[in-house]
Amino acid sequence: MMKRIFDVFVSLFLLVLFAPIFLIISVLIKVDSQGPVLFKQVRIGKNGKNFNIYKFRSMKGGAESTGPHFTSKNDVRITSIGKIIRKSSLDEIPQLYNVLVGDMSLVGPRPNVPLQREEYTEREWCKRNSVRPGITGLAQATLRSSATKQQRTNLDLEYVENASFFYDMNILCLTVKQVVSRGGN
Template identity: 40%
Template structure:
């Protein structure tokens, strides 16, 4: 998806959703102490760091009292935050990142710098792509927090979830078209409405979980 299309769609969406932004912001403020927005430090295109915008869904200073990845049942998540995360509405402010040019509508989800350090040479190819709000991998792992609910959540993320997500996104980039991007955006919206697992068609994680994409190297 071109930068022009990204900018036009995200700008229109921000304007159209302004009342939703206001209502969610008000509910966040009434629910718990702290700012409306949370800025997460992430790695963008070409390895450059930037701030990802989200509606705050956790208590203030949550990143100082626990890991950067959250799992189902994390006590740092606020009451309003549970709703926002379940519906993915906490991600809406990332439309502002798209307007700014930090992100695209479709692209690999921006990762925490601590995990990017673990990438193999093959996996680092994904950094040539502008990160996005949605991707083939993020749809497959829409319910990632539930998968990481066990005591060994970080090992599961590093050895299974992260490499598979990278493999899926790298495979998608090799056969990416505007039509596929638009279909992915539509599937993302539909998955938010019904909250059902959304494994995108034409992408089979097992087909791409190979050493070619570094699947076996992020341990």
């Protein structure tokens, strides 16, 4: 209960605080490339429930149909503004709405796309989806984008086993340190 109250309070506060940045990023995205400002995608939430995740669009229109569900270091689908907002993790800000409405938490395993189901055993899938997915998680706070699939899975499962409010606070601090010192994705 304390986690959900914290999620609502912080997400609401940050949505208000970042409102001017929302506007600036929206204009930059529209000037940089054609397409919508926000990217919407079906993801898997708590207990396997589907929900729409929102991000600032950082890729060219139709990029989902021209490549894999993950990006590589020099992915040609990423726009000029997309490179900047990904590096700073600003593309993730709209997910604060997902946190506010209860689809996500600030901290938890990153939500998968449905196609990623085949990458997990039944036990791993059920366990990692027994909690709300997060904007950041243990894998992002420690290894960022350099984690292998197996490392991410292991860290996601470790998070679920040790989840607590204070563990979340530690992960949030580690995430801020990662973004400030090493940049975003």
